[in-house]
Amino acid sequence: MIILLIYVAIFVGSFFLVRFGVERVFSKRADFTSLKTVTFGDESAVRPNRWASVISVITIFLLWGAFTGSKWAPVHAPGPFIGDTTLTYTLEAEDGTTDDATITLRVHKYGEAPELPVVEPGEGFAKNDAAIVSAGRSKVVLFDKNDEAKRKAGAKVVAIDGKPVSIGSAVNVAAGRVALTDKGAISITPQGGLQMEPIWLPPPEKVVERFVEISTEGYQGFTLWEHLGFSLFRVIAGFLLGAIVGIPLGYAMGLSNWVRGWADPIVEFMRPVPPLALIPLVIIWAGIGEAGKIILLFLAALWIMAIAARAGVSGVNITKVHAAYSLGASKFQLMRHVIVPNSLPEIFTGARVAMGVCWGTVVAAELVAAEKGAGMMIMVAARFQLTDIVLMGIILIGIIGYSIDILMRSAERYLVPWKGRS
């Protein structure tokens, strides 16, 4: 909730700062669009504000760092209490007499294992105790182990730091929140602060450390590049097979009544089936090895490419076909010089979609079962609660997916410059 409020505050604050501060200082572009007065409702006049993009990315890393206690973040959310703290409990023996004793609690960072503080037992029938606890955790202190009045004999805690307490109620004291368990033991939860624990969300530098570690030493018997490389290899192999079969199938569907009628029910039925739903069947048929993965990705790409090629053929302006025939082109020449180039923009759009779907599918398939691969890496890491590896994997998967799309787009611009120009 606090994070969301901070996020909205940065969003609004940076807008005013940039609009009325930074952009006044830096000269703006003076192109045609900048002269438009009607921009609200004119989609073509809405261009991404680069300042907003930069601030947006920085904000995410800043919030991530601030709420995980990162060394890289300039400001931090209040962290958990670390160090020694004490509280006094008042024990009432069965005969009604009371005695005070202290508990010394050593709160340490997650993952450390400090020694138990040494304390004097003190006077009276209640003796002083010591305990250690990890930040963000609760500790149940069985205070009466060394006391002369036992809970079994009817002794009970009546106050913490002078504040009355009973079973089922809790009090806030200097050391944190203190409650009595059902059986009368003292449960202490030290101040947690607002920061996330590394097991939920590790700080960015931990993720980078993991990245360096895994890229040099590997994980689960394979190097990072082997994990990513195998995922990529599966995607490219599955996509290429899907394209090799799907594009001719789509062309045939666009050119022949018989093939159209034959394949339409199959393609239209298979298209809405999510590839993920095929994973169990593919595992049954082909196992969890490379063959199964590639078959799955082949099926994911096949229908998309077939439909894209079919749309490419049906998108050919009939006058172009007529023109080619009356210029003396044969059927093969029509195919080669008119239908194929004319359908390339559609096929590229299909290929971009198919690559995206394949990349998503391969990660999901590896989550289910694999020996290596990006998805397998994060799945295994999650089982050992290695959140930093999981995060690193997600970020790398995102970067690769984004890069694939950018590559496909630039290939499209280079190979089909006539897209959208007819």
Place this chain on the structure above:
Amino acid sequence: MSTLSIDGISMRFDLPNGGHVQALKDISLEIKTGELMSVLGPSGCGKTTLLNIVAGFLAPTEGSMTLNDHLITEPDAERGMVFQQGALFEWMNVRENVSFGPRMKGQREAEWGEHVDHLLDVVGLADFKEKSVFELSGGMQQRVALARCLANDPDVILMDEPLGALDALTREKMQGLVLKLWKETGKTIILITHSVEEALLLGERLLVLAPRPGRIHKEYRLPFADMGVGQDLREVKKHPEFGEKREEILNMIWDMEEEIMGSSEEAGA
């Protein structure tokens, strides 16, 4: 010799709702080599259908056509076509578009290069050879389409409202170009148009079609195309006979349109 003869062509097809359309009825024509014939008529009279049948894209239900004494059944390079728009290949540059026909015949550049460059010169696109066609204006694109058709050296050129999408000024220039090319190449040309003026200017023969069913209503022989070859087209338009003919044909088409509107009102009532 190279005569296009159309013999009793009718075209009738069924509609999904059980009715049928008689698009053309009993059209017979003979067009001699080197003739320039324009075809005019109210919308829906089957002008484009007729042209598509002559081009070989559609099969007539009755009748037959012959060119140079052989039967027309499918598209062929002997009958070139110039479309209204959208028929250029965007993935080829101007020169590749124009040389498409010769290249499909398997000719090498040595065989077609000179002819294609000459044609590009004639249509005034010599400086735009390497440009992509989508970078050209509408008028330039139609000049490419004309040159592409001529590069294939067809016996008959079929033009389906080739200037219909152009602005008035460009259109006038293009009309002059069509006349010039007609005279220089001596090709047989059939030109379909919506514009009465264009039909008069460019038609050595002018065919007026009547709708429902599409049939020949009247045929004229006109002197304006010959006059226009050596003269400014605007001067031709000032000719008194030109004005007379224009009024006559406009009235004729107006009456036909009126008839259609009337009949559709009756059908609606």
